[in-house]
Amino acid sequence: MALSSEDEPLIYTTLGNIPVSGLDYSTYWEITDDTIKFTEVYKQDEEIVKSSSHIYFLKPTPDLNLFQGEF
């Protein structure tokens, strides 16, 4: 069944629920030794109206090293 214009998917933004098709969508990645970050940004007329980030901890630091003394 074909979608009508009234069935256009909406997305929650700072401007309320608006058609996702009217937004500019971009993504970017930031990769460091400790994390991988994926960010999604939705803009309307250059204004950010929605952004999300997903961060994966690769190898968190610091770890705790226990040192044994001697006598």
Next chain:
Amino acid sequence: MANSQAMCTSFKQDLLNGLHAFGTSVVRAGTGADTFKGALYLATGSVGAATAAYSATNEVTGANYTATGATVTNATAPTTSGTTAFWTPSASLTWTTVTLATAFDALLLYNSTAAGKNSVAVYTFGSQTVTAGNLTLTMPTNDSSTGLLRLA
């Protein structure tokens, strides 16, 4: 097999389980696992090794973010591999449909059961904001080389 000087691996696991008390013993609420939480801090903050307890100072604020942060899912007990004891939350930390307009870059993991809300560790991840969206902190593989807490 000769004797060998070592710090026992089981001791490291016992530390994570709160078994030993070299100082005056703390009074615990029970024998179950404590509740741990993760709170987010502004990039202008100063949480780090000297942070002894949770504080609302410089904690992020914004729509759908509750002060004190989110509860950590803890379904996997500390364990060991080789000579390292480790523990990792068993699920991601997530904030849904939040707006955190002021840049933040740190997570404080702390003991929410302890009366003093004692700190465990601080993790940084680069300054950022979130706008009417989701923030997901996905935990590392729970092993001796990448676990969130590792006593080596």
